[in-house]
Amino acid sequence: MAIGGLINQTVKKDISLNLNISWEWENQDKGTVKWTFSNTGNSIGSGILFRATYPFGNAFWPIYEENPAFDTKFTTMAIPLVDQGTENNSPPLAVIKTPSGLLFVAFVFTLDAGQTWSMIEGGFSSELTPDYNGKPFVIPATRVDVNTFLIHWNEEQCAGYNQQARTNLPCPANPLNITTAVFSINENIIPLFNDTIMTSQEANSSCVQLILDGLEYDNVSEVIAGVECAFGELSKAIKDKLLVNEEKRGNQ
Structure with a gap:
């Protein structure tokens, strides 16, 4: 049974990166939350957001990349995010590399020293909050390369979004040729979709x-x-x- 109460703003701090992440309901009835990132360190830093069992951006990146309305593309740089206002902000995509050599696609968040940046994400509910299966956290990421990849993505990464959002947005080519930065992380996390990613x-x-x-x-x-x-x-x-x-x- 759901019990009403104050909205708890979840914060988990990564000491080495000094990136804080918190969330709060933007509109609980619509299932949208506001993510707020802040860099309390004295240098620029990048990271990926792990929440609700997988890295943010991994599920539906093909449809995000294909449709300009989402205002996100693959990046070749590690430069601070531009703040266009919470409702208009979108992070870039990149290929992420784990210590085991696994490659996957996710959003990458780069903040300058002292910077705060926020965005909106939908698809949650009172039963399925960002705290589902553990508190969200930022994994430090370091840009190590730029390369051109051929990515075979799962059809569910486009059709699934259209079904969930009740839209009919176009899907990109499959496979998809992408030139992007590669960011390495120090944790062997498992993405929701393990796309086949090969260099050209x-x-x-x-x-x-x-x-x-x-x-x-x-x-x-x-x-x-x-x-x-x-x-x-x-x-x-x-x-x-x-x-x-x-x-x-x-x-x-």
Whole structure:
């Protein structure tokens, strides 16, 4: 049974980074919360926000990146966030690397010394608050590289948002070519969606091998997989035509 009371503003401080994170209800009836980040240190710092069992931004980043209304893109820099007002603020995306070498996509928050910055997030309820399964916390992140990646994302990361928000926003190409900064963290956390993320060099080698194997063994399905791996999903009409031609050859 839900019991009314004061709204508790949750704060967890990371001593090494001096980034504080707190939340409060922005509109509890609508399920929106206000996140407030503050850097109490004397130097610029970056981090990712872990709340409600996974890093913020990991769930629906493809639809965020594709649609300008969300005002977020992949960043190649570690520069302080610009404050456009709480309701208009959006953080950038980046590839995050764990000590085990796992790569995933999430929002990255970079604040200057003494800076405070806030934003709105929706999708919560009285039963599912940001404190679900533990208090939110910031994991320090360090920019270590910039690279171009081919990212195969899960269809649920776009369709799931549209279903939850009752929208019909377009999805990006899959796979998606992205040039972005890589931020390393010192914790082996598990993202909600473990997308397949390869550097362009790794992707080209892998995709080309699929195509070559398909040609060698006269396997059109494998050729299609290789082409889609490198360039994104082919239209249904093209795939159907290739498969029909394969079937005709098999009947000759």
